[in-house]
Amino acid sequence: MIFMGRYFAIAIMCLSLSACASLLIGNQLQSKLMWSLLRPLVGFDPNDVNLFEVPLVKNRMTTMLGDQYEPTIKLLKTARKIQQEGVLFYVASRYIPIPKQAKKVTDKAAMIWNADTNQMAVMLIKDGVPKLFSEQIKDTKTALIPTLPKELQTAYNEAQTAYIATKNTQQKLENSRKRIENSIENAPETLIRNTNNKYNKTK
16 A cells, blocks of 8 residues: 555656656656656556556657557557666567467567666567657757667567568569569560561571
8 A cells, every 4th residue: 555655646746747847858857756656666567557647658658659659558558567677667568479470570569768868768560660769859960879678679670680681572572573574565676676687687
């Protein structure tokens, strides 16, 4: 009861402050709030504590993801625990084994929060396409590349490799298709030219 009371107190603070804190990256107030929220919840099921409904989390995710929020949250709700790796707190969708012939890359989503920078990031692998969303400092030309936990970095790298290989294969097939089409289109001209050459040789 004491723990849950503390949790709800933090949630209420998040609700009152999430709307007024516009600067996210490097914001010490929001960083302390996120730490106070996430640190006691490590090991808990994010669904049991309604993590994705806490305004400090939900508002940042919806702003960052836009129309990708729904497919991302659908995957995230399969997660079973909130995890920590150093300064990184994260929630990753549960791995569901599927036949290898069905799909090369498994759909996966993860939400990551960096306690050092207060940067939130989301990794989404959907239908074989890897995407990485992250909060950035406004009015700056230098992108702040998010740091991922090892297991997520591995999953993202593997998905990228598979995606690039698929795109290269598709490009090769497209090039072959164009060559075949060009050959078919030029076939009559080639036939006429060869016929004329043979005729001229017999004269």
